[in-house]
Amino acid sequence: xxxxxxxxPMPVEIAxxxxxxxxxxxxxFRFTFVNKDDGQKFVYLPGQFAELSIYGKGESPIGIAxxxxxxxxxxxxxxxAGAIVPGLVTSALHDMDEGGRIGLRGPLGHPWPIEFLEKKxxxxxxxxxxxxTLRSLVKYMLxxxxxxxFGDITVIYGARxxxxxxxxxxxxxxxxxxxxxxxxxxxxxxxxxxxREGFVPAxxxxxxxxPENAVAVICGPPVMIKFTLPVFFELGFSKENILTSLxxxxxCGIGKCGRCNVGYKYVCSDGPVFSLAExxxxxxxx
Numbered sequence: 001x002x003x004x005x006x007x008x009p010m011p012v013e014i015a016x017x018x019x020x021x022x023x024x025x026x027x028x029f030r031f032t033f034v035n036k037d038d039g040q041k042f043v044y045l046p047g048q049f050a051e052l053s054i055y056g057k058g059e060s061p062i063g064i065a066x067x068x069x070x071x072x073x074x075x076x077x078x079x080x081a082g083a084i085v086p087g088l089v090t091s092a093l094h095d096m097d098e099g100g101r102i103g104l105r106g107p108l109g110h111p112w113p114i115e116f117l118e119k120k121x122x123x124x125x126x127x128x129x130x131x132x133t134l135r136s137l138v139k140y141m142l143x144x145x146x147x148x149x150f151g152d153i154t155v156i157y158g159a160r161x162x163x164x165x166x167x168x169x170x171x172x173x174x175x176x177x178x179x180x181x182x183x184x185x186x187x188x189x190x191x192x193x194x195x196r197e198g199f200v201p202a203x204x205x206x207x208x209x210x211p212e213n214a215v216a217v218i219c220g221p222p223v224m225i226k227f228t229l230p231v232f233f234e235l236g237f238s239k240e241n242i243l244t245s246l247x248x249x250x251x252c253g254i255g256k257c258g259r260c261n262v263g264y265k266y267v268c269s270d271g272p273v274f275s276l277a278e279x280x281x282x283x284x285x286x
Contacts, residue, residue, distance in 0.1 A: 009103030050106025127220025
């Protein structure tokens, strides 16, 4: 992004494409910067997002799925939008091949509050596709240079079916680690699934993470969040210690268009990360 003009994107090249799910509508794109200086300037933290632009199609705000500790590239996990009318940008991106080039402007928004999370036990709860910036956070915390900065880490992640789980190789690697408690669940398994079955809220209640010196970071479909929050209230988590991201409300990225506002807050510039206590002060239109 130009230092003088935040609307000018940086050119990036698709270095790798990973097909994440059985339905083939969610892919992770690994980008490298065409200009080395742009890559050095692109300094971000977990929870931030960027605008991906394709000439003649438009641009779309997407959460950053890689971690700042991933050197030399940045990743975005993108769902092909529009069951009836295809999303112009996401569909065009899904139709591109490795070696193709697009524009990227960012990083944008406020990240997960890393300093607030330090020395605390972290409970990460995600559902389905809404695990991208959570993955960024977990990868960042697990890095050898950062792990000692955080307490116990628990990850509870679920999807409707095993084939809809994202980042399967990383999840398997996390399950083998002793410094993170990884709980993976699906609503309904198949003939090859040997893991846990159950909805995320019920699994959270079963795992019952302690609220002592703990922060819960929750992202997922609205219905999942609706039934998960009461579980954490029952466990004793305060609204100040429950964080979420309003990624679905992001628009221009810098708060100028005004279309991301929730009351007096602009999701693009004031968020997308908010505590539940902060959201309680805003109109209930998110």
